[in-house]
Amino acid sequence: MFAYYLQLGLRSLRKNPLLTLLMVLAIGCGVAASMTTYSVFRATSNNPIPDKSSQLYVPQIDNWGPDASKDNKGEPPNAMTYTDAINLMRDKRAKRQTALYPAAISIVPTDPSMLPFRETSYAWYADAFAMFDIPFLYGHAWTADEDESHAAVAVIGKALNDKLFNGANSVGKNVSINGRDYRIVGVADKWNPEPVFYDVINTNGFDDPIEVFIPFTRAVELQTNTNGNNNCSHDPGKGWDSWIRSECVWLGFWAELPTTSEADAYRAYLNGYAAEQQRAGRFRWAPNTRLRNVTEWLDYQKVVPQEAKVSLMVSLGFLLICLVNTVGLLLAKFMRRSSEIGVRRALGAPRKEIYLQFLIEAAAVGLAGGVVGLLLTGLGVMGVSLVFEPDVARLAKLDVSLVLLTMLVAVLTTVLAAFYPTWRAAQVQPAWQLKSN
């Protein structure tokens, strides 16, 4: 029966090619617009570290006071001072923790024919590798002892290892960073969380993968500048030492707290720490701290670009209009066949069969709309770079799940739109139709 109805449906669609084409194109456009914008939205609202997004936390401490924070709805600064970061590292109240910043360094290849170059580089603590689940191709992370001793060690990324060592195991070899040799202890495998949750402040969530990791302690000892933002509420004074002792905020901080009770305990600890700073006279205000996990942090930092949200909303509205349009056109199409329905009903077909026949016909329209939509989505995804910044645009991909979703949305929405016209068709009174012909 299914095959027969499908055949009937296709024949009816062919009978009215213009109307059919209109419906298919409308559904195709609506679905394509929604899917294209959804592909960007999906990429930007992705959970970058699903297993741990509720275990990794960003602490914030208000070191600027209510005068500065009132411009920001009472929120503490987005980054941390060196003083606070070091104190939190020293107290070690989380299972793992790290301070971090993008280090302004360059690589000088030993091959004199190659020019020096820059890679995305971060200075952080040994804990970070385990915290962020960074996979290793060769070797391993450096140790906490090496953090303590400010050791000249580095972990490099796969791409840099390919560039400098042709992909061979480079553990134990040296790499020259800012003119100093660092011993490579590990080569990280491809690790490219999107959005780059670990440093939203300096990247807005989208950046190239990290290729160089060096110990935070060593980077600070060598007065390595940050490649990221630095915000000061007051003049920090002259020189590196007064800067790192100042209230300027420039560091990221992450703590791993596997259970909610640990998170609560850490919250209490942060408040206690701020209260202690207040007693010591550094803060002249009550403790104002925050502790947000990955999901909350990305949400708070508004990582999903405004464009992605607005265009998704507009596209969904567009799809809705296309569906209203389809309802109207299907209604016209089905009602035109009242006499045919009358004959079928008179010959004994129950309403159920009429429902089935017309819903299958609608599904055929949806399927055709889906195919058109898929082609247009393909074009749309290619054209995403016209609308979004390159860092965001390259994340939009037409993968298997998007293809399936496109088809599913097309067929499902069309069938949904067909309910009312089908119901009307099933209400046709056989006697009426037979009489008037």
Add this chain to the structure above:
Amino acid sequence: MQIKPILSALRRHKAGTFLIAMQIALTLAIVCNALFIIHQRVAHLSEPTGIDEANIFIVKNEWVGAPDSARVDAMMRADLQTLRQVPGVQDATPSNSYPLRGSGWDDGVKLKPDQLQDSSGSTIYFADEHFIDTLGLKLIAGRNFRADEIGHMDMRYKLAPPVVIITRALADKLFPGGQAVGKTIYLIGGPATVVGVVDLLQAQSVERWASDFAYRSVIIPERLTLSLGSFYIVRARPGQLDAAMRAAGKALFAQNPRRVIADDDGLLSFSEVRSRAYESDRGMAILMGVISIVLLAVTAAGIVGLTSFWVGQRRRQIGVRRALGATRQDILHYFMTENLLISCAGVLVGTVLAIAMNLWMVTRFEMHRLSLSYLVTGVVILLLLGQGAVLAPALRASRVPPVEATRSV
């Protein structure tokens, strides 16, 4: 034209009427907001930077290693000397940033040292005495920096130059109606005397957060000696931009190879800077434009489809009317008026929807209130669209012969 018979006929086609009205309402809501988004984005695109964009390119130079401030300053001066001798280059200046770059050093400006709130935000441009000539700025009061006033400072030094040049927009804000030259302003590090005012120089960010100080800039007579490097702004002689860009890159490496000038954004002509800065604005405008056009087409198609269906259904009634003396004109007007009535209902609902949608977007995203002219434009477009779409089926209806009344009973 009598409205009453139309209304009673529509009552027998509730579903179709409702669908068309609904579609018009939704289309109006979306098209109005889309047009409004386009306008907001495009208004941005035409804002001037105030500099000689056609002939300027930017070199993003990064130093290798961590040289100290004095060493960086020496290397920067050597680079500038090299750049100014490159054939096709008219002038060059060092800076920490440039208009449309997107981020950089912003600072609050005060008029008294003990003031709690800043008098204005501002963009800080570090510069030397070639800055005004290189960018093609117009000095409207006071004087340029003298060569002996140019110092150098590290990121970690106090921002407290003895003299500064400010833009007219900042001067108007700080000293409304008065003379800015000779006055003292307070930057984060201390006081500075205004020695000159330039006409127009855009801030480095065109994002909304920076819109409060869009044209308020302070020019600092220092080379900012960052160990990680900074920018050279270079002005080519007219028509020699491409050649000068290629030659400049080569000349810098020949002079000192221990540097990084990245392949992708190391050398940018200002037109590239502009297109990068406004990429998302332009893209959003294109997207909204395409969606609006397709949407209007879909709606028009829907109206054509449903009206054709109605015409087909009512052939006999039309025949009867014609047989009873209605002219072709009457039939045409009937369908046109019918569509106008439905459209008006749709437009009414659509106006409410458009405003609701806009208010919701205002609370969720950084958007302005929808202005009335967009609603009016949208309403007119949709009414015209409806009339245009109904024309073909209505004409077909008017050609139904009176003899139709006698058939098929």
